[in-house]
C-alpha cells in the first residue's frame with residue numbers, strides 16, 4: 010500500500026523516552042509514548058518498549074533497493090545515538106535482526122495512551138489496510154467515507170443545534186474508540202461562506218495513530234462521520250470536510266475542517 | 273439490442289445505435305469554444321426534459337449563474353426550470369480537492385438518484401493537481417469508482433489541436449470508454465464545427481467526421497455531409 014515499506018528492529022528492552030531527549034533528529038510525539046525521526050523518505054518511530062520501526066517510502070521496487078542502504082545507515086546512526094544515551098544493547102545485532110513488517114499488521118503500542126487498552130487496533134488496522142493489496146485504493150477510501158457518512162447521518166437525528174451535533178460526534182468517536190475529539194471553530198477566511206469552519210481535532214485516531222508519513226490523510230471513515238452528520242443536520246450536500254492534519258501527513262494528531270461550500 | 277442512454281441529440285444517437293451504453297465514462301475533448309460545455313449541458317437537459325433522468329453538472333470552470341446565463345443566451349431551453357425543480361443539480365467545486373469531488377459525486381449518485389454526470393473540465397482538475405502521478409492515480413481511481421455506480425458520465429478536456437492531423441493522445445483517452453472530439457475547423461474564410469467519434473467501446477460507429485451546428489435548440493449533427 011502506498012509504496013511504504015516497514016522494517017522492525019527490536020532493541021530488546023524498554024528505553025526510557027525521556028532519556029532520549031537530544032538524540033539528533035528525534036522528537037517527542039505529543040500525547041504518545043513514542044518518538045519520531047524523519048530522514049528524507051524514511052520515517053522512524055521509537056517506541057518506549059524498545060521497538061524501532063522504519064517506514065521507507067519509495068516508488069517502485071528498484072527505487073526501494075537504492076533507498077535501503079541509505080536508510081540502513083540512518084537507522085544505524087540512530088541506534089548508536091540511543092546507545093550513547095545509556096541504553097545497553099548490541100546495535101549491530103539489532104540492525105542485522107531487523108525484519109520487514111507487513112504494513113497491514115501494525116501493532117501500535119504506546120501511541121494511544123488513553124484508548125489503546127480498549128480496542129483491538131491490530132484487528133481494526135488489518136481490516137482497514139489489508140485490502141489495499143488487492144483492491145483499488147480509491148475505491149477503499151470511498152467505502153470508508155461512505156461507511157462513516159452512514160454513521161454520521163444517524164448522529165444527526167433529532168439534534169436541535171450544532172453544539173448538540175458536535176457533542177454527538179465526539180461521543181460517537183469516543184464510544185467506538187476511534188479517537189478523542191475536540192471541536193472548535195474559525196472564520197472562513199476565503200470569504201465565500203457565511204458559515205464558520207468547524208474544526209474537529211482528533212487525538213489517538215484508530216486509523217492513523219503511529220502510522221508513517223505517507224503524504225496522505227488516512228482517516229477517511231472519521232471524515233465521513235463528520236460529513237454525514239453535517240449533511241443530514243443541515244440538509245445540504247455542499248459540505249466539504251477536509252482532513253488537514255493526520256499522522257499520514259506527518260502530524261501527531263488528526264484534524265478535520267468542515268465548511269459549507271458555495272453552490 | 274443493449275439498453276442505451278440517449279444523448280437526445282438525434283443524429284448522434286442514430287450514429288451510436290441509440291445512445292451511450294449505460295454506466296460508461298465518455299470523454300468529450302476539443303479546443304476552446306468547440307462546444308464541449310454546450311454539448312454536456314444538452315446531455316443533462318435532454319435527460320431531464322425527455323428521459324426523466326436526473327443530472328449533475330460539476331463545474332470547475334464557471335460559477336453556476338454565469339454558466340447558466342451564458343448557455344441561456346443562444347439556446348431556447350428552460351434550464352432554470354430543471355435546476356429549480358432539482359432535475360439538474362449544478363455544483364461548482366472551488367478550492368478543488370479530489371476528496372471533495374468524490375464525496376459530492378458519491379452523494380448525488382447514490383442518494384439522490386443522479387443518472388447523468390458531467391465533469392467540466394478535466395483540464396482544470398489536472399491544473400489543480402500538482403503531481404502528474406497524483407493526477408493519474410486519482411483520475412484512474414475516479415473512473416473506476418464511477419464504473420461501479422449506476423450513472424453515465426461525461427468528462428470534458430481542453431485540447432489544443434485544431435485539426436485532426438495534430439491529434440495527440442493522452443492517458444485520459446485510454447482510460448475512458450468513449451471519446452468524442454469536437455472541432456471548430458478553419459475552412460476557407462470561416463470556421464466549421466465538426467464532431468468525431470474517436471472511440472466508443474462496445475459500439476460500432478463511423479470513423480468519419482460529421483459537421484454540426486449549435487442552434488437555438490442545441491447541437492444538431494448532420495450525418496450525411498462528411499467533411
Ligand SMILES: Nc1ncnc2c1ncn2[C@@H]1O[C@H](COP(=O)(O)OP(=O)(O)O)[C@@H](O)[C@H]1O
Nearest residue numbers: 303304305306307308309310346347486487488
Ligand atoms: N445558439 C447558438 N448559436 C450559435 N452559437 C452558439 C450558440 N450557443 C452557443 N454558441 C457558441 O458556441 C460556442 C460553444 O461554447 P462552449 O460550449 O462553452 O465551448 P467549450 O466548452 O468547448 O469551450 C461559444 O462560442 C458560443 O458562443
Ligand SMILES: [Mg+2]
Nearest residue numbers: 308309333392
Ligand atoms: Mg467549456
